[in-house]
Amino acid sequence: MKKAVVNQANCVACGVCEKVCPRQAITIFHGIYANVNEELCVGCKKCEKACPASVIEVVQKEVAS
Template structure:
């Protein structure tokens, strides 16, 4: 039986690097890369969607991984 896991993905070219997503992430899975865009550590991401809801640029979505 395979486990389905959701995780956040950031569309880097639209990210404004405001840090709102990192501020609301309960697992600390999001960091800012050189002040340019957000990066998600998928090993820490629990797929809660808080970052996607908080993103003012709407560049974060959740994907499913099996």
């Protein structure tokens, strides 16, 4: 299952990812960094492509069993 992951230390909290996410899976946490709700994220890569700081990556995640 693919999910977006944010390098929060380098995120500039611009909000671009939040705007392009079709599932509203990304929110800007206290104006500091983007936070991904993994339950809503479908790994579509729209945020990864739109991020001007290149701090979002869609990666393969383990499925909890």
